Amino acid sequence: MSVPEVSLTEETIFTWGAPPLKFGAGAVDEIGFEMAGYRARRVLIVTDSGVHALGAPQRIADSLRRYKIESEIFDGVHVEPTDDSMNKAVEYARAQGDWDGFVAVGGGSSIDTAKAINLLTSCPGELMDYVNKPVGEARTPEGQLKPLIAVPTTAGTGSESTAMCVLDILSMRVKTGISHWRLRPTLAVIDPLLTMSLPPQVTAASGMDIVCHAVESYTARYYTAFDRKKPEERVTYCGSNPVSDLWCERAMQLLAHSFRAAVHEGADNLEARSDMMMAATFAGMGFGNSGVHIPHANAYPIAGMVRDYVPEGYPPAEPMVPHGQSVSLTAPEAFRFSFSSAPQRHLRAASLLDPDADKHNDEREQLPSVLVRLMRDIDIPNGIGGVGYTEADVPDLVPGTMKQQRLLATCPKMPTEDDIADILTGSIQNW
Structure with missing residues (x-):
């Protein structure tokens, strides 16, 4: 059976994608099990100092340890990330050697920063190479990124579901982003208990x-x-x-x-x-x-x-x-x-x-x-x-x-x- 050729003047195709989802009270304590499924042995936990002080990143580290996965906690995420804060986070991650995966825990700032870290430790180039035009060059990631589990602690950004990260470019005083389907987290772990103390x-x-x-x-x-x-x-x-x-x-x-x-x-x-x-x-x-x-x-x-x-x-x-x-x-x-x-x-x-x-x-x-x-x-x-x-x-x-x-x-x-x-x-x- 042949497919007829027709002349089309408008789009006929849409795309839709989302990561697998684990939702429920206590879900954060199963991250070790999930990351072990990707055969990760060394994982960077990306968060901010406020979330770190509340204890969730350490709970995740404990969960990873139960599955013999080493981890470090980077808590230098800047609330409302900038190109400067993301570059510093990337520099830290690169300086620590190779990572098998990442866990982002926090609001959209932490998840977006982890996406940038994952991109720039998996692919060549620098941040502005991938930022959307006309601000950046909008380069496309060349290959698959590492596993990234996103753990939101605020109900808002939806960054755990999306294929973009957002940041301020300080020199231009403009907010922009990086968009590509490879940025989408590998898994979203949603635990409502992490939001109970939000002001x-x-x-x-x-x-x-x-x-x-x-x-x-x-x-x-x-x-x-x-x-x-x-x-x-x-x-x-x-x-x-x-x-x-x-x-x-x-x-x-x-x-x-x-x-x-x-x-x-x-x-x-x-x-x-x-x-x-x-x-x-x-x-x-x-x-x-x-x-x-x-x-x-x-x-x-x-x-x-x-x-x-x-x-x-x-x-x-x-x-x-x-x-x-x-x-x-x-x-x-x-x-x-x-x-x-x-x-x-x-x-x-x-x-x-x-x-x-x-x-x-x-x-x-x-x-x-x-x-x-x-x-x-x-x-x-x-x-x-x-x-x-x-x-x-x-x-x-x-x-x-x-x-x-x-x-x-x-x-x-x-x-x-x-x-x-x-x-x-x-x-x-x-x-």
Whole structure:
């Protein structure tokens, strides 16, 4: 039977991938068993000093030891990683010799740093060789990386599911990333018990990252709307698609049920914590394939150009805008902009996030109003003005957003510089 040849003017193929998943209370104590399955004998545990002090990395080292696996703990991860902090982590790992595998334990910062270590100890070259264009060279990893087990301790980034790592380029004052399917962790181990002591501010910010991952992915440009590509030209973000949609819808339902409870009752509510961990992973399984768009593109300069804002609940006390905050601050205005490109998707997202929300006469306002009400309830800063920016800063922020073409290309309604300026200006205050 022959396959007919047809002339195709639009994309007909989407890709979807995710790591195997082990989920449940106590799952962290089975990492030794899992890593032994990869025949690893020497493993680097990558974390930050705060997580190290809480004891989880040592528990993982003990689990590895039970299976005769040697390990060392590197706790030099910088919260909101930079090119400098990632280079130092890579230098440390290279100086210690060869590793058979890696375990990342912490938030997205630790998991993303471990991805960079894995890449640059497995493949030739330096960090900027692999950073996305136009900031870096976007080199493709030449071969398979080492086993990487990702153990998130916050419910937000979904980095345990994704094929990208994010970092600040200090010299350019811009946040960008490295994207390739080989970066995706080999296994995600999700233990809700590791999140029980998270402060409310961290829970709130991390949770808004889940919200934006799910909604941006769900409202992203549909995969068939892209020009047909050769296999080697397909990128990690392929557009919204039937499989990613399922994960994003379920993530939004979990958020509706448990997000506020996790913020306000997190120390005593294991069910809410479990739902948030599951929502983060599910949203990662969605956006890690379909992509995100304007809120995340705006987040990069918002985080990269911060001056004086110091968030509560985040050590050390230095100016920064946590990633989950930075992506949320322009989301209401961004979804007003994108509404006309996919009205039913925006309305469905609003309904999933808040089934009981009052319906506005202006349908364009339904999703923004749901987001604003949620952000107010969990004490997210009121727009970019809440983290120190004014209308006078907008012209300086716009170029940082426009550099994120990898993200903006996924928006179903491609924004101009003037559009981004209007979105940022409209986001000085959200209420």
